[in-house]
Amino acid sequence: GAGVSQSPSNKVTEKGKDVELRCDPISGHTALYWYRQSLGQGLEFLIYFQGNSAPDKSGLPSDRFSAERTGGSVSTLTIQRTQQEDSAVYLCASSRTGGNTEAFFGQGTRLTVV
Amino acid sequence: AQSVTQLGSHVSVSEGALVLLRCNYSSSVPPYLFWYVQYPNQGLQLLLKYTSAATLVKGINGFEAEFKKSETSFHLTKPSAHMSDAAEYFCAVSDTGNTGKLIFGQGTTLQVKP
Numbered sequence: 001g002a003g004v005s006q007s008p009s010n011k012v013t014e015k016g017k018d019v020e021l022r023c024d025p026i027s028g029h030t031a032l033y034w035y036r037q038s039l040g041q042g043l044e045f046l047i048y049f050q051g052n053s054a055p056d057k058s059g060l061p062s063d064r065f066s067a068e069r070t071g072g073s074v075s076t077l078t079i080q081r082t083q084q085e086d087s088a089v090y091l092c093a094s095s096r097t098g099g100n101t102e103a104f105f106g107q108g109t110r111l112t113v114v
Numbered sequence: 115a116q117s118v119t120q121l122g123s124h125v126s127v128s129e130g131a132l133v134l135l136r137c138n139y140s141s142s143v144p145p146y147l148f149w150y151v152q153y154p155n156q157g158l159q160l161l162l163k164y165t166s167a168a169t170l171v172k173g174i175n176g177f178e179a180e181f182k183k184s185e186t187s188f189h190l191t192k193p194s195a196h197m198s199d200a201a202e203y204f205c206a207v208s209d210t211g212n213t214g215k216l217i218f219g220q221g222t223t224l225q226v227k228p
Binding site: 045050093 | 155
């Protein structure tokens with residue numbers, strides 16, 4: 001596609017349920033990032049994928065969070081046993097080669113845990 | 115560690131007035147610096163970036179920013195505000211590992227009054 005695509009755009013889930021958020025990066029982009037945007041914490045880095053290298057998971061807030069990137073393209077962020085503090089907008093970005101090439105952001109998934 | 119501080123969570127200007135959004139950074143190495151804009155319910159869009167080529171950086175929509183090493187600042191300016199400039203603006207610094215991971219400031223909401 002022309003840009004980074006995220007789905008769903010909105011997700012409401014009950015506390016304790018698992019959720020999966022999807023990111024489809026720009027074709028050919030080797031680097032993919034997940035960020036979380038919340039009222040109290042601003043924009044926080046979560047995880048970074050670069051090609052076939054092991055991902056940088058240093059930003060994941062707990063072991064309830066995980067992500068994978070299949071075939072170097074689509075990525076899924078999974079949150080297990082959701083908590084109310086997980087409510088936020090989850091943004092995905094991709095860039096051509098990582099480093100300081102421009103990162104293009106998707107419109108985000110707004111997650112609400114009730 | 116890298117960090118970014120945006121002074122003023124809300125800035126209000128009149129249409130046609132100068133826009134000045136402040137950003138100070140902390141970095142152990144020469145930084146790469148970015149300004150992003152976020153319109154309501156949208157992802158982040160790159161306005162401009164500093165990568166050491168020139169201290170005065172021109173971006174899209176008439177915005178520019180000047181890198182001042184002595185002041186560790188990267189303030190964003192626009193000579194004349196338009197109503198369409200109303201949005202949230204984020205300053206960011208790239209991490210030292212050349213991964214493209216971004217560390218964001220808390221954001222500044224720009225209001226433009228008619």
